[in-house]
Amino acid sequence: MGLPPYATLGQRIWYYSFRVICGLIFFFLVAPIVVVMPLSFNAQDFFTFTPEMLRLDPAGYSLKHYEDFFTNPQWQLALKNSLIIAPIATVISVSLGTLAAIGLSQSHVPFKGTIMAILISPMIVPLIISATGMFFFYSSLGNWMESVLGLNKGFVGYVKVILAHAVLGIPFVIITVTATLVGFDRSLTRAAANMGAGPVTTFFRIQMPLILPGVISGGLFAFITSFDEVVVVLFVGSASQKTLPWQMFIGLREQISPTILAVATILVVISIALLTTVELLRRRSERLRGMSPG
Amino acid sequence: MAETMLAADGTPLKRSLARALRRQKLRALALIAPLLIFVLITFIVPIASMLFRSVENEIVQNTLPYTVQELASWDAATGEVPDEPVFEAMYFDMFIAAEAKRHTRLGTRLNYEQTGLSSLFRQSGRKLDDLGKDIQKPLEKLNSDWKDGETWYAIFNGAPADTALLATQRARVAALTDNPTEGDVNFAPRADIAQLLPKTARAYTAWAVFEATQDGRDPATRDPWEALPVALATDLQTADLSAYSGPGADLLRAAQSADLPTPDFTAAFTDMDEDWATIIPWQTIQTHSSTYTGGYFLNAVDAQKTPEGIAWQPDDKQILLKLFGRTIWMSLLITFSCIALGYPVAWLLANLPMRKANMLLILVLLPFWTSLLVRTSAWKVMLQQQGVINDVLVWIGLVDDANRLIMINNQFGTIVAMTHILLPFMILPMYSVMQTIQPSYLRAAKSLGATNWTAFWRVYFPQSVPGIGAGSILVFILAIGYYITPEIVGGTKGVFISNRIAYHISSSLNWGLAAALGSILLAAVLVLYWAYDKIVGIDNVKLG
Known part of the structure; x- marks a missing residue:
């Protein structure tokens, strides 16, 4: 939709000003994220560009905030916790979620609507409400695990946070995997069965490779949900289970340190990598299902 | 000619098919079941427990069981303080509650309804021993055997036991302390003494159960609480010991004939705090003694339950309705800002060639995928008084260095940051709707003589309304439950109802009110989701 050669002056002005407006909105969307990155290399403990930085003087830049992130025991504990909690929660949501999505995509499922509503509900209910409910329930669950099962306190703390995060990730797995299964050609499994493959072989050799892109992108969503989640972990976990977002949240609310910006930059780089992965997977999945790549 | 069709194995085809269908259903359910159970336990049950907690009010009943019972027949409307039996029940209830350190918790609970009760309960718990000492000393002077816990144990323990009394006291202590009271207590109240000295037997049994199950000590060798002499003195006023010949009969008779001071519970409570001589604390206890209460929901909408019925809170405590209003108002503002900013972008994306649109779409998806905490901290950096935006404005001379704009810790900060965070949720549904609008309609309108504006407003816009609807409901739902961003950039003026919920959970510890606020928000x-499902369909939720 270019500008036609016969466009009037008014149309030209509108055409260009509309582009400018859209440019400003895109700027609004991206600027805060982009601004954070150079600031994280600030040699000073400020949250703004120092004169040295504006002059592009190398003395104005340093890696000290990154160094702090990688040496400070608080941040390292948070990083370690995030890397323990998110993957385990993801494995739980992906394995249970994929099975259930396959079950849901069968043709005759009784109470399908109700089941679907229950499974999607963790995404619908605002986090603060989930966190409130979990706060009440998980503290009694934790007491029970400690006193009756005799588990140690730290372990129980992780179990609580992991369970909470796993259930928050489930809707994403269900949605992405069911979406992939919609385009799944059932005659393929029938053909496999016809040739003598058992249900397990059919699942792993035929169905799984075809729905794998959906499973992986569901898993990525579940991972991001847990990795980025702060409200529930604040309510359910204790200080020894603090995750990266928890540490950032505390830092933002109390004494704000520029290390947060270094962490933010690292997280932005990670999210760009994840975004690229999901996009590639989506294209691959559409190609596999014979749709045009879009 | 109705001839039944047969399947290969000889069964009627109809039955064979039905069986296959049933097997298929079972297999589907078996695949779904693990996840369904998981979600029910880890998510639905917690939500249900929150809903339950918003109406649950067992604490008054559990802490002061006998007082509540005695108060039932008291009529606050007379304006007179309750009779002596109420004070008496209160003394014994309070005593064990203070030993279990639960009286302050009740004080805190009742303080939500009536300011001042928290300190009243705390202080009275501390002064409760005075009355006991006044009676304990003369009793022990009379016979030093009363000092000895074994004397008491010998009098009250034995067979045949009053098992009903033991069971009720076990249940009472369990309810009071939230701890189990099963197991051996090495004590059983003897039936004859329980009938003769009912109040003392009750108090002694409660003590023995508490001692054995909560502190893990053997009641046979321990000295009982100071409340026991008081109970004994009360019982001895009326007990007829002439026919009693069990253990300690002589001791008891001697105590009855000696002139022990008569416990005056009303005076004792009035001494502790004059507020007990007013009807206020009694009225509050009576009004809020039911096991289930709508009180928290009333509090959540700035009302309260009073003895005269439902009334508004005093003006200085009316903040929640205002906060609900502000939450809705700000969420609407955020939704409208998202529509205003999202519509042009979605239109541009839908009308550019695919390759260019995909490039620009990345600019929308990048913030969508970036951590919420990163975006919130970015806005904190941007909006601060020493932040990037102010620096730029000062640099180009629009703002004086001394009068930097205050853009954070107020409503402006919350609205800007949340508009940015939620904008992708508006753009993506709008974009997917606009992609389906045929450009030929617009061309047709123009060729029929419509101006650019008319063609857009009369032809294009109505077709894009479903996208606006879907995006708006999504953004609005996400906005009213937001917690993190308002907490960090909202200050005190720009916070939402969710911040109040968090405050009641972690700071004021008024969990019942937090649960009630949460339930209202959930409803x-x-x-809104029901509306979303009707308009858009939950199945059309797309990610990325």
Whole structure:
């Protein structure tokens, strides 16, 4: 939709000003994220560009905030916790979620609507409400695990946070995997069965490779949900289970340190990598299902 | 000619098919079941427990069981303080509650309804021993055997036991302390003494159960609480010991004939705090003694339950309705800002060639995928008084260095940051709707003589309304439940109801009110989702 050669002056002005407006909105969307990155290399403990930085003087830049992130025991504990909690929660949501999505995509499922509503509900209910409910329930669950099962306190703390995060990730797995299964050609499994493959072989050799892109992108969503989640972990976990977002949240609310910006930059780089992965997977999945790549 | 069709194995085809269908259903359910159970336990049950907690009010009943019973027949409307039996029941209830350190918790609970009760309960718990000492000393002077816990144990323990009394006291202590009271207590109240000295037997049994199950000590060798002499003195006023010949009969008779001071519970409570001589604390206890209460929901909408019925809170405590209003108002503002900013972008994306649109779409998806905490901290950096935006404005001379704009810790900060965070949720549904609008309609309108504006407003816009609707409901639902961003950039003026919920959970510890606020918010969100499902369909939710 270019500008036609016969466009009037008014149309030209509108055409260009509309582009400018859209440019400003895109700027609004991206600027805060982009601004954070150079600031994280600030040699000073400020949250703004120092004169040295504006002059592009190398003395104005340093890696000290990154160094702090990688040496400070608080941040390292948070990083370690995030890397323990998110993957385990993801494995739980992906394995249970994929099975259930396959079950849901069968043709005759009784109470399908109700089941679907229950499974999607963790995404619908605002986090603060989930966190409130979990706060009440998980503290009694934790007491029970400690006193009756005799588990140690730290372990129980992780179990609580992991369970909470796993259930928050489930809707994403269900949605992405069911979406992939919609385009799944059932005659393929029938053909496999016809040739003598058992249900397990059919699942792993035929169905799984075809729905794998959906499973992986569901898993990525579940991972991001847990990795980025702060409200529930604040309510359910204790200080020894603090995750990266928890540490950032505390830092933002109390004494704000520029290390947060270094962490933010690292997280932005990670999210760009994840975004690229999901996009590639989506294209691959559409190609596999014979749709045009879009 | 109705001839039944047969399947290969000889069964009628109909039955064979039905069986296959049933097997298929079972297999589907078996695949779904693990996840369904998981979600029910880890998510639905917690939500249900929150809903339950918003109406649950067992604490008054559990802490002061006998007082509540005695108070039932008291009529506050007379304006007179309750009779002596109420004070008496209160003394014994309070004593064991103070030993279990639960009286302050009740004080805190009642303080939500009536300011001042928290300190009243705390202080009275501390002064409760005075009355006991006044009676304990003369009793022990009379016979030093009373000092000895074994004397008491010998009098009250034995067979045949009053098992009903033991069971009720076990249940009472369990309810009071939230701890189990099963197991051996090495004590059983003897039936004859329980009938003769009912109040003392009750108090002694409660003590023995508490001692054995909560502190893990053997009641046979321990000295009982100071409340026991008081109970004994009360019982001895009326007990007829002439026919009693069990253990300690002589001791008891001697105590009865000696002139022990008569416990005056009303005076004792009035001494502790004059507020007990007013009807206020009694009225509050009576009004809030039911096991289930709508009180928290009333508090959540700035009302309260009073003895005269439902009334508004005093003006200085009316903040929650205002906060609900502000939450809705700000969420609407955020939704409208998202529409205003999202519509042009979605239109541009839908009308550019695919390759260019995909490039620009990345600019929308990048913030969508970036951590919420990163975006919130970015806005904190941007909006601060020494932040990037102010620096730029000062640099180009629009703002004086001394009068930097205050853009954070107020409503402006919350609205800007949340508009940015939620904008992708508006753009993506709008974009997917606009992609389906045929450009030929617009061309047709123009060729029929419509101006650019008319063609857009009369032809294009109505077709894009479903996208606006879907995006708006999504953004609005997400906005009213937001917690993190308002907490960090909202200050005190720009916070939402969710911040109040968090405050009641972690700071004021008024969990019942937090649960009630949460339930109201949940109901609002569910209604909106129901609307979303009717308009858009939950199945059309797309990610990325």
